[in-house]
Amino acid sequence: MAEITLKGLAHSYEKTPKGAADYAIRQMDHVWHQGGAYALLGPSGCGKSTLLNIISGLLEPSEGDVLFDGQRVNELPPEERNIAQVFQFPVIYDTMTVFDNLAFPLRNMNTPEYRVKPKVLEVADILELTSLLDRKAKNLTADEKQKVSMGRGLVRDDVTAILFDEPLTVIDPQLKWKLRRKLKEIHERFNITMIYVTHDQLEASTFADKIAVMYEGQVVQFGTPRELFERPAHTFVGYFIGSPGMNFMAVEYRDDQVMFGTQPLPVSEQMKHAVANASSANAIANDISYNNIKLGIRPEFIAIASNPTADSVPIQVTSVQDLGTYSLLTFKLNEQTFKARLPEGHPPVGEAAFAHFDAAHVALYIDEYLVEAGHE
Numbered sequence: 001m002a003e004i005t006l007k008g009l010a011h012s013y014e015k016t017p018k019g020a021a022d023y024a025i026r027q028m029d030h031v032w033h034q035g036g037a038y039a040l041l042g043p044s045g046c047g048k049s050t051l052l053n054i055i056s057g058l059l060e061p062s063e064g065d066v067l068f069d070g071q072r073v074n075e076l077p078p079e080e081r082n083i084a085q086v087f088q089f090p091v092i093y094d095t096m097t098v099f100d101n102l103a104f105p106l107r108n109m110n111t112p113e114y115r116v117k118p119k120v121l122e123v124a125d126i127l128e129l130t131s132l133l134d135r136k137a138k139n140l141t142a143d144e145k146q147k148v149s150m151g152r153g154l155v156r157d158d159v160t161a162i163l164f165d166e167p168l169t170v171i172d173p174q175l176k177w178k179l180r181r182k183l184k185e186i187h188e189r190f191n192i193t194m195i196y197v198t199h200d201q202l203e204a205s206t207f208a209d210k211i212a213v214m215y216e217g218q219v220v221q222f223g224t225p226r227e228l229f230e231r232p233a234h235t236f237v238g239y240f241i242g243s244p245g246m247n248f249m250a251v252e253y254r255d256d257q258v259m260f261g262t263q264p265l266p267v268s269e270q271m272k273h274a275v276a277n278a279s280s281a282n283a284i285a286n287d288i289s290y291n292n293i294k295l296g297i298r299p300e301f302i303a304i305a306s307n308p309t310a311d312s313v314p315i316q317v318t319s320v321q322d323l324g325t326y327s328l329l330t331f332k333l334n335e336q337t338f339k340a341r342l343p344e345g346h347p348p349v350g351e352a353a354f355a356h357f358d359a360a361h362v363a364l365y366i367d368e369y370l371v372e373a374g375h376e
């Protein structure tokens, strides 16, 4: 059991990296606390597997340190880190029985047989593999093989953490949900740190208590699924989390108004003040690029009406899609496409309508990062 700390960590696959673009992992500090159920979520190529391989010891970072309970482990090989890693595809011995596959990590450490059997039976029971224990692994289905692969990660009592790298890719969709529940159950029972890599937000939020969202080699936010939804710290999180993601407007402060292109936006006084400040010479001196100011709003917080109000803007509705419990409305404002979620039973709207942005849910982003209006 251990706390895993990444300190000033960076990794480049290039021998002589020339700039940020040559780094698969850009300078980061991060702590995975003992016993946490974590997800590492991000799009393909953002550096998830690289980070996992650095933690397990399959890869040595080009810069920075990996610490287990405060001890530097950079040079420790995987087998001495006591970390179990479950990969996308099952890693098992086809010619061995399921029992022997599960027993392998224990026997490999010279665990006495009287201890091997109860542990294998316990793990087989959790993963519902008991009836298959005498079968040769090669005769199993892909799902069953992956369960054995997971089981091999779980049999050892001495593991510091279990790292899962998209472990349910080969699993039948119907079984996926069940296995995710199983993993959660196992986490609660054994109190092992688990880091689960995925590019699927649903998978991440059903498994993890806290999610690290990765983008271009950096963890841009580490928070609960709720925090990621309610206060995305980076525009990428807003866009990636949610269904569909957050809408963004590139704005500027002009003539005492917050302008989205030619459209003045009715925002709160506080937000107006914040955008004005970010656009000022003062802000430039503080190194804030006044060219990159965005307002973000989730589709859930845009109200659509057929008639104007004092704080609504005229829009052009392009489509309304009925999705059962809600409708997804697509509209154009200042030539840009937006999405709004309409609750069930919402009155029909025509092509020319009006959008109202709920001021409490409009967020300000400068250079892609969230700025709390009033704290800028």
Ligand SMILES: Nc1ncnc2c1ncn2[C@@H]1O[C@H](COP(=O)(O)OP(=O)(O)OP(=O)(O)O)[C@@H](O)[C@H]1O
Binding pocket: 013, 024, 042, 043, 044, 045, 046, 047, 048, 049, 050, 051, 199
């Ligand atoms: N062995 C390698 N040699 C050179 N570049 C690599 C190597 N492995 C990964 N990369 C590059 O490093 C970056 C991060 O890759 P990585 O596999 O860690 O991302 P990922 O988020 O796990 O993606 P995926 O979900 O597709 O597996 C990518 O640009 C990738 O092309």
